[in-house]
Amino acid sequence: MMIEILEYGFFQNAIIAGLIAAVACGIVGSFVVVRRMVATSGGISHAAFGGVGLGFFLGIDPLIGAVIFTIGAAFILWHLNIRELQETDTITGAVWATGMALGIIFVAITPGYAPDLFSYLFGNILLVPSTDIILMALLLVVILAVVIALYNQLVAVTFDPEYARVMGLPVPGLTLVLFLLIALTIVPLISVVGIILVIALLTLPAATARLFTHSLRTMMASAILIGVGTVLIGIALSYAFDLPSGATIILAGAAIYGGFLAGRHLTR
Amino acid sequence: MTPALQLDDVTISYGRHVVVERASFVVEEHDFAAIIGPNGGGKTTLLKAILGLLPLSGGAIRIFGNPPEEGRDLIGYVPQFHTFDFSFPITVSEMILQSRLPKNAGLFRRYREEDYQAMENALDQIGLSGLMDHPIADLSGGQQQRAIIARALAGEPRLLILDEPTVYIDAPAEEQFFSMIEALRESMAVIIVTHDISAISGKVNRIACLNRRLYTHGDASITDGMLTSVYGCPVDLIAHGVPHRVLRHHGEGYDD
Numbered sequence: 001m002m003i004e005i006l007e008y009g010f011f012q013n014a015i016i017a018g019l020i021a022a023v024a025c026g027i028v029g030s031f032v033v034v035r036r037m038v039a040t041s042g043g044i045s046h047a048a049f050g051g052v053g054l055g056f057f058l059g060i061d062p063l064i065g066a067v068i069f070t071i072g073a074a075f076i077l078w079h080l081n082i083r084e085l086q087e088t089d090t091i092t093g094a095v096w097a098t099g100m101a102l103g104i105i106f107v108a109i110t111p112g113y114a115p116d117l118f119s120y121l122f123g124n125i126l127l128v129p130s131t132d133i134i135l136m137a138l139l140l141v142v143i144l145a146v147v148i149a150l151y152n153q154l155v156a157v158t159f160d161p162e163y164a165r166v167m168g169l170p171v172p173g174l175t176l177v178l179f180l181l182i183a184l185t186i187v188p189l190i191s192v193v194g195i196i197l198v199i200a201l202l203t204l205p206a207a208t209a210r211l212f213t214h215s216l217r218t219m220m221a222s223a224i225l226i227g228v229g230t231v232l233i234g235i236a237l238s239y240a241f242d243l244p245s246g247a248t249i250i251l252a253g254a255a256i257y258g259g260f261l262a263g264r265h266l267t268r
Numbered sequence: 269m270t271p272a273l274q275l276d277d278v279t280i281s282y283g284r285h286v287v288v289e290r291a292s293f294v295v296e297e298h299d300f301a302a303i304i305g306p307n308g309g310g311k312t313t314l315l316k317a318i319l320g321l322l323p324l325s326g327g328a329i330r331i332f333g334n335p336p337e338e339g340r341d342l343i344g345y346v347p348q349f350h351t352f353d354f355s356f357p358i359t360v361s362e363m364i365l366q367s368r369l370p371k372n373a374g375l376f377r378r379y380r381e382e383d384y385q386a387m388e389n390a391l392d393q394i395g396l397s398g399l400m401d402h403p404i405a406d407l408s409g410g411q412q413q414r415a416i417i418a419r420a421l422a423g424e425p426r427l428l429i430l431d432e433p434t435v436y437i438d439a440p441a442e443e444q445f446f447s448m449i450e451a452l453r454e455s456m457a458v459i460i461v462t463h464d465i466s467a468i469s470g471k472v473n474r475i476a477c478l479n480r481r482l483y484t485h486g487d488a489s490i491t492d493g494m495l496t497s498v499y500g501c502p503v504d505l506i507a508h509g510v511p512h513r514v515l516r517h518h519g520e521g522y523d524d
Contacts, residue, residue, distance in 0.1 A: 034356055149375040156366045159356055166319045166345045167370050167423070168337075210357060214403030219357050 047099025
């Protein structure tokens, strides 16, 4: 049964989308976990809903709208971050909710039938069109190129920003690169698990990898493998038991994290 | 000879609040200097200005004759220990190599042979060579502190600045720490910034006390008068003083 299903185009798309998401998550999610940028990532990902709504309103691919909004949100949150404002936490929440609100308004004023928002909010990996796969692959290439080009600098800024400043590294610029990487990573994840669940797929494989790795390189590699496992197990279970794919993937990721956490406690 | 560090009438303020007022101080090459003062006295602010992270409202700072933004390439900076996230997944060698980044800026740059050499030399100098490939999380507190010093040394500085370096060092390790500093003085000037006057070795040859204003005393002894003006109430601090410190003449009744 599982073998036959692999011959369907939509299923192949689902696997490819899942793999792209897992690679992006493993790399960028590791930075998010070690630098504790989960709230920032939450703000950026929820703001993406405004872009999805804008996409429907303008009649363009909602994922392209999402890219525009995540990048915009990344710039706003970066601006708060480098100015070290007290209100950063509050404004992150405001960006989060405002993005969602804009999405709902855009959808409401779009003429015609209300589109299926459910798959953008909670993901539907079995409905990813081939055009989205191309966009996701392009985003992954950009993410990989940027991380490879600036790897040492990004690690330095993540580990000790103040020391990086003393060394004369362009810390605000590198922080912007980190935020933009988050923005670009979130877009492929929207198709896989949906806006609401993005944070979990971004952070769970990296958090799991952190439990047993001692350098960022091995953490990223392990997080990618764990992410691939999470997505494949999630898709298989969702198909076998006819469950929503996004939620099943997240539960698989949470179960793997819980398993490693329990294993670490038992072996200590 | 150009001094390692020269403060000329330095004033720093946040808005209308003056934190450091007209501070002047000179640290020559191979000096071992201490800047002491109570918490909130402006030490961190002055340190940030020396590192080129804060603008001055008046005066000038020169590092080997250059303004901080240019001169800081010659500074090895050892931040306060507690500001570190030692659970960060990074090995000792990876952390130390980061000091070589300014020499390797740009896209797709990887560390070169001389960077690895500088990293290994730095570890040799502070006696951590065997721990190169260990994650920083696995080191003891004292080893972690030395690893941070090695990180500063890997940049091959000519001025080493340590912020509150003795907070986590116990008495036996302190001897070791100060003999390490002595060895480093052959190739650089060293400045210790601390609120803990009991932590200052007799080997310090230059002292400044900072509490908004900077009080200096050339021959590195602290007088009661200086402490009274800096701390307001010297009694506590002197009572904590340990013998063989710089406090040669304790006030009547404070001696132990």
